Amino acid sequence: MPGPVDHRRDRVLERLRQEGGRVTSARRAVLSVLLDEGRRHVSAEEIAEAVHDRHPDVHLSTVYRTLEAFETIGVVTHVHLGHGRAIYHLTDELHHHAACESCGQVLQLPDSIFADVQATLQEMHGFQVDAHHFALVGRCEACVAG
Numbered sequence: 001m002p003g004p005v006d007h008r009r010d011r012v013l014e015r016l017r018q019e020g021g022r023v024t025s026a027r028r029a030v031l032s033v034l035l036d037e038g039r040r041h042v043s044a045e046e047i048a049e050a051v052h053d054r055h056p057d058v059h060l061s062t063v064y065r066t067l068e069a070f071e072t073i074g075v076v077t078h079v080h081l082g083h084g085r086a087i088y089h090l091t092d093e094l095h096h097h098a099a100c101e102s103c104g105q106v107l108q109l110p111d112s113i114f115a116d117v118q119a120t121l122q123e124m125h126g127f128q129v130d131a132h133h134f135a136l137v138g139r140c141e142a143c144v145a146g
Helices: 004-018 025-036 044-054 060-073 111-125 141-145
Strands: 076-080 086-090 096-100 106-109 135-138
Touching (some): 004 025, 025 044, 025 060, 025 086, 044 060, 044 086
Antiparallel strands (some): 076 086, 096 106
């Protein structure tokens, strides 16, 4: 019986096909790593390393091109966590991020958290915020207490 990961994989591959993208072994490998990581956010280098472990013939440049293609069709997004490198995750479960600048912990925040700010900016200035592209940076509860 197919599980949740299988359904997510099928949805992403179907969207890729609908957008005219090819379903190659490299793209399947990148998608598998993203699905295997679950809720953990990973850098392009971490994705490439995991793909290379499973498929040594898939090069770093192919992973970057695949991530770019996935982002173009909207199945992957990247987020900047403060001054660190960008991290990637699938867009079928959108959320926002708060990154601790002391310990590096990343909190996942519900998608609705910026709804009021987004609505206000749209109403007052006609400005549409892409709040998924950045993380709030500060200090987590443990670092504040410690």
